[in-house]
Amino acid sequence: MAKKRGQKYDQIIEAAVKVIAENGYHNSQVSKIAKEAGVADGTIYLYFTNKEAILISLFEEKMGKFVQHSKEQLDIETSVENKLLRLISLHLEQLEADYNLAIVTQLELRQSNIALRNRINEILKGYLGLIDSIIIEGVEEGFFSDGLDIRIARQVIFGAIDEVVTNWVMKDHRYELTPLAEPLNQMLLNGLKKH
Amino acid sequence: MAKKRGQKYDQIIEAAVKVIAENGYHNSQVSKIAKEAGVADGTIYLYFTNKEAILISLFEEKMGKFVQHSKEQLDIETSVENKLLRLISLHLEQLEADYNLAIVTQLELRQSNIALRNRINEILKGYLGLIDSIIIEGVEEGFFSDGLDIRIARQVIFGAIDEVVTNWVMKDHRYELTPLAEPLNQMLLNGLKKH
Amino acid sequence: MAKKRGQKYDQIIEAAVKVIAENGYHNSQVSKIAKEAGVADGTIYLYFTNKEAILISLFEEKMGKFVQHSKEQLDIETSVENKLLRLISLHLEQLEADYNLAIVTQLELRQSNIALRNRINEILKGYLGLIDSIIIEGVEEGFFSDGLDIRIARQVIFGAIDEVVTNWVMKDHRYELTPLAEPLNQMLLNGLKKH
């Protein structure tokens, strides 16, 4: 059971994003998602083993595409500086372009239980790997400090970007997000650079 | 209704931290907290209007004391550099010293609904004010960049520290947290400094 | 939500009458009604929005059928005297034939709160309309007093019948109820007649 892919599979995921963004995680019943997707409640279970699986797949799909796309874009950039800026920009652009998705990833998905959080962290690793590769490249090039602790650097970068996006969401996206990429990049680059 | 203070008030808060840390927010029934606190279920409601109020008060109490204590410690430090280091150290020390509290603040509290998240953010403002005062002092002293965007700087600092702590918690505090204050401080200071 | 009709809808209503009559309104848990009806607790809520709605629907169904049936029977009678006797007889017969229902309507339903009482009164209006039509016919025919206050007359008729039934129920239906129709009718008719 629980096939992957298919037209309804996508319908359900898109419905989940919309319903969760509009109603909040704890008020997004399976029946509500099914209705939004235009399928019967039971049909959900032909595509997903349980409710949690919808969330995991949702994040997997969105994050997978984003990481794939980001990878390609980063390959185009040549300098470490530009790569970090590009990464931050892509991150902010994607979420600014899809506010519903931003609500879900920054607020609602975090209301899930620890088990689900762990699964989400697993998926997140792909993205964190991108950050790591930039850091490592920077260190190898001698652009970043020698003794840089990669793990801390990664957490600083991700934590900073994530916090910036979360604040934007919680402030009801009343200001533009992408312009923040530049100053954010400056701070992070300076923080990592060899001086 | 819902008195503040009193021996039982404290008992219930401490019990809530322990029970939530051990069982997770969604598996922490009021009856479980009451039992741990050594009071009757109904007694909880003499001190808190509802279950959510326990969480809010819990965070209020802990954060209030922490901010107060931090303020005093920061006043002792004279340079901006040392103030930021001190802030980070205090943050990491407090949570390393109370792993249960760390679980609750980093993981469980975030599983609450948006309304509660907003209340938590209100309480958090006291702490963010401390960060702001350090940033402003640094800018005024000419130690930090002139055009520094305080809001972004605050989000970078808080986001970075928060992410470092969350990773430590999710990795089951298998490594020491406080030693990370020094490199974390270096990165953040460099990120903000005038070069 | 809350579909009307269906086999289970009827099952639940019948179960409610039985359970409430046997246990009393305040000791008739939803789970008890569900068990008696042979359905799951949750099924109740597919047919009724909440516990109160069971009571309202119960009264609506029983009263609706009774009023409909009474209307048809009254149309057969030609004189006002016989119409009133017929109405009283039908009233007593119905409740004597279903003691459980009598307990519920005379005793248990009145334990509900004012809001529910108002809903019940709304439903009751159909029946009171029958009484009114008899009174009006009697006045127009010159059989009843000219200056008869219809509202008071209606209250006297309903109050008298209702009290007679309630006494019968509270006396554990130890005597026959229908034989009381004749003397009751005599008193009421005399009370209203032009002399």
Added chain:
Amino acid sequence: MAKKRGQKYDQIIEAAVKVIAENGYHNSQVSKIAKEAGVADGTIYLYFTNKEAILISLFEEKMGKFVQHSKEQLDIETSVENKLLRLISLHLEQLEADYNLAIVTQLELRQSNIALRNRINEILKGYLGLIDSIIIEGVEEGFFSDGLDIRIARQVIFGAIDEVVTNWVMKDHRYELTPLAEPLNQMLLNGLKKH
């Protein structure tokens, strides 16, 4: 325990009438009555064995005084006709003069459970005895029909008056009640009279 009489005893009863009339039976907690009476919750239990006892005593006190007063007034009247009119008038006057009490006796007290209803019926017997004595006197005088069924006659009289009062209460006492005594008396007298 549970003394009868005393200043606080009366305070509590008066408080109960007010609180129940204003909040409804099911929303009249002991603590609310205690507050209104200006005593501690526990003090209630020095005067009444339990919450039900407050209601019983309340009805006992009010009804006792009313029956006593009515008896005296009825003795003044000489004819059966005037006695019945007097009884009805006193009934309507008392409740019109104390709307809170009317709410409690006509609506709220009936929301109590069957056991309490039985106790209330016991107390009511004193009043029903007054009605009976009038009926018997009427029969003996030859003013009422010979074959009059006293029980039914009593139920008709009480049921009619009670229904009239209840309607007045449920219509928020928007009209005057006492003027209804005269037509009500006419109907009831005619209903019972020998023709």
Added chain:
DNA sequence: TATGAATGAGGCTTCATTCAT
């Protein structure tokens, strides 16, 4: 494949009553 009616476990909260002071 798809449906949707049916299931039933699980928990927050209220409030009458007690009893140490």
Added chain:
DNA sequence: AATGAATGAAGCCTCATTCAT
């Protein structure tokens, strides 16, 4: 006599999941 803090039992309702069609 009086207090009021503390007790703890008890129930309505939701919603993820199943399964007969």
